[in-house]
Amino acid sequence: MTIRVLIVEDDIRVANLHAEFVRRVPGFRVVGMAHTAAKARTLLDEVRPDLVLLDNYLPGESGLLFLRDTTVDVIMLTAVSDVPTVRAAFAAGALNYLVKPFDAEDLAERLHAYARYHAQLSSSDRTATQADIDRAVRLLHERDRKETPKGRSSATARLVAEELREHRNPASAAEIAAKLGIARATAQRYLTGLAQDGRATMTLRYGTTGRPEHEYQWID
Known part of the structure; x- marks a missing residue:
């Protein structure tokens, strides 16, 4: 069908x-x-x-x-x-x-x-x-979440999580990427994963250029 x-x-x-x-x-x-x-x-x-x-x-x-x-x-x-x-x-x-x-x-x-x-x-x-x-x-x-997402590194995931946790204010993927020296798209994937796992919040930041940008904050 x-x-x-x-x-x-x-x-x-x-x-x-x-x-x-x-x-x-x-x-x-x-x-x-x-x-x-x-x-x-x-x-x-x-x-x-x-x-x-x-x-x-x-x-x-x-x-x-x-x-x-x-x-x-x-x-x-x-x-x-x-x-x-x-x-x-x-x-x-x-x-x-x-x-x-x-x-x-x-x-x-x-x-x-x-x-x-x-x-x-x-x-x-x-x-x-x-x-x-x-x-x-x-x-x-039942299969919305994967234990080990294909193409993602546990080491990178840990670095992104640690950087977000140490960042006192909400941060965008671009800000986290700049801190770690990784691509923005890579940071976005891992940050989205943290939000989906309930370890971070994800909201929208409204700026002056185009569509709003996601920002993330660690949940203590």
Whole structure:
């Protein structure tokens, strides 16, 4: 069974990148892309997706408003990571939440988990038992985190964690990278991992140039 995916993302380049990530995952097919919530609503009827990959930054209407109005399965893909927004997304029905930036493997893990969840609850001609429901929930999230992420060094992870812990104020990936002499993208990956593990908080720093930047602070 092929899972039909609609990508809702305001940035055309990012939308195309996410579409490429999806195409690498067997069993998934991109059936449409929308850059506004209004267009997404139209495509819901036209392409009838099984799953929507939804950004929160959309022209004219936030992704959260769109999420509240749809019954289609949704995974949020967004740079917004403040706790109220994350909680609101899950309360509105999001099945998962992936914070940008992420790589193809990060998204593939969520898609594989969704495929297992979808298969568990795909039959509409029977009543789900409590065991069915419990298993579906476990399948949806059980592989969101890896013990040893591929391509990541435990030594580098330790250095990033120590630098962030010693940094009294919230720090950006660029600041941590400059301190350690590593690439910003590398620092970003490890800092995001610390936030996902609950060892650091991740918020947005609003500046004067373009989109907001993530900043991180160690949790004592």
